[in-house]
Amino acid sequence: MKRFGMFASALLLGTMLAGAAQAKTLVYCSEGSPENFTPAMNTTGTSFDAARPLYNQLVEFERGSTNVVPSLAESWDVSPDGMTITFKLRPGVKFHSGVNGFTPTRDFNADDVIWSFDRQWKPDHPYAKVSGGAYDYFNDMGMPDLLKSIEKIDDLTVKMTLNEPNAPIIANLAMDFATIASAEYADFLMKKGTPEQFDQIPVGTGPFQFVAYQKDAVIRFKAFDDYWGGKAKIDDLVYAITPDNTARYAKLKAGECHVMGYPNPADLEAMGKDEAINLLQQAGLNIGYLAMNAQKPPFDKKEVRQAINMAIDRDSILKEVYQGAGQKAKNLIPPTIWSYNDAVTDYEYNPEKAKEMLKAAGVENLQSDLWWMPVQRPYNPNAKRMAEMMQADLAKVGINAELKSFEWGEYRKRLQAGEHQMGLLGWTGDNGDPDNFFFLRGCDAQGTPASQNITKWCNKDFNDMLFQARKLSETADRTKIYEQMQVLQKEEAPDVTIAHSTVFEPIRKEVIDYKISPFGRHEFYGVDIQE
């Protein structure tokens, strides 16, 4: 019977589709299947991309940038002491209707906001354990420590109280994990006895609504007529799951998809020449760096760290390892993030001077290790090759660096424990806030380096500024502090900032208004297709 029902609905849908033959369909060649459709539980870009058309957050990143703009919250006020944030919610926001037999009886309101955060926060929430219940990002972004309470003032007002002033939290709320779901849909499924469907058959307020998902094959969405921001320009959005990057490019060339993610670097040249394709590019929100362990001599000496900065020929690394798909990093933050200080003077490649400085610091015939990660990362396409080139550069100034590596999980753990002298790592930004990068060189109040700070460098001035900036809510005030921090960091040189890799995204020429995202997101609301 069920089969027959599916068959009948397929027939009906088929007829409907045939009737609307002129519908505009955009096909995105995605790289894999999502784990589920609940961003709060996911950690991969693939899963976030799959859920993004369906949902909104209180605030969101403006498409193609890291700016935070209003979304489900029309506005927000931060109290003078920075301890409370009051959100004014957007009235008249509709949830998708008709998905999985659910028809919403009310508009979006404060209950949905409370429900969505409580699921990740309160272990006694009815949905806390549904579908496994691991809320990685909520925990990783430190939300349990930051939040004191979230209260409903009225249907369209929510008050968030913090444990300490924290300006970057607004940027956190634009991240995918902070997606707002429908509390009413959750109740509906709980009553039906199928709560796990909440994460498989999603209902949200987003510009597209869910139609169907076939594992490893396709995800289908259709434009939501009642979207609060206005109906999308395309009618149907299709994710054609295509795991092989060469096959994705072949499909793009053949017109079987309009946009593809994660091109094979070897294909970039051909893509650039292809007349049917626009190759978009942007500096990625990331940094690849070499960390020197400031707790291990002689790296505790600033002069030694500076000398190593001068000994490494980053231009050659950019050419050979990044093959041009990267830009030399002067600061820890990439230039796409506000407060980037372009006035900072970078170290010149100067092995002679480096040698002199090492000699002056009393360092001769230094034996060190140099760790490289065994995996390709967005900010470092080939850590082994990079380490080999650095080894050669260091040998020229009399440093004998021994290359070392471990399995990825082990590698990261040991670096965080500070077992290395020199080690390669990097970072991909989460929310476009400078704090999301500078915390990588942060320490706690007692001067113990945070586990993420693999340089193990603790500088009181730097740390004080880091904490001070978190307490200020005005971007202009924070900018001044971050600019100073960049100057100080360059002078102290706990690391060699190597490169920000470039993100490429090929799209077909008929696609209009697609914007490449610094976060590596793929977003289709506002995109159109020329017929």
Add this chain to the structure above:
Amino acid sequence: MLRFFLKRVVLTLPTFFALMFVTFLMIRLVPGDPVEVRLGERGISPERHAELLREMGLDRPVWQQFADYVWGLFHGDFGVSIITKTPVVREFLTLFPATLELTLCAMIFAITLGIPAGVIAATRRGGIYDQTLMGLALTGYSMPIFWWGLLLILVMSNTLHLTPVSGRIDLIKYYFEPVTGFMLIDSLLSGQKGAFLDAVRHLILPTIVLGTVPLATVARMTRSAMLEVLGEDYVRTARAKGLTWRRIIGLHALRNALIPVVTVIGLQIGTLLAGAVLTETIFSWPGVGKWLVESIARRDYPALQGGIMLISSIVILCNVIVDVLYGLINPRIRHAH
């Protein structure tokens, strides 16, 4: 006959046990666990790591996990994927029809071309046909699947525009819910005009790519079996009787020559399923091969264990069937046992 059959079935039991053990152990020997492989630069606190492993049931001693796994298997429970939280059997059944459809098509492709090619080569032994066909077969046999697939896409799809690049159906033109999971059947059931032909067009390249190695094997096997049979006394007798060449080949020689070929075809099922992993990746074919590869990357132990057990069971079952068929065709085998 029944005794022979039962004996064959009993003989597969050690294979099953070995498989259970090996699939369980191998994936655990791969460094990293399902929590760790998901992490980026941020890492995780040891407490949270332990908590997540506990939630997945991976904190218990390995022997206990193994016992649970075996216990589950005996009760038909293949476990639940720790990534998608879906029962492994359900995931498998969603994806397997795609693999089966592709494998069957590749098999039909290999047999319908391979046997005639082998026969032609054998009957014209040493001639230009023989040399060309066997040269091609050797090339096909040594063809790296990945390279072959991409080459075909480049030529057939991107340059000549004869076939679609990948997928199972044109996603812009057609949409229907899967009923059987077999795209050829579902496209017919959908009643949408042109859907069936489109599904066929999508099958062409993956079928050729996956069927190439078995095609070469079947052709070579048919040729050597035919050559052997053609030298037999009864073939000479048949010729002496003045039977037509066609009748000799078709009726007397081929039927006997096919006996070893059937075995080879049975053994090809394993090869086909292994080849499906690569073919599915190149052609974005939503089958079990790709799913298994992903499960390794994600350290999704239950999905991998369950998936391999299910596929192996199918391969083993096919081999038993082939053995039994072989016994039916060739009484000498049956009685030798």
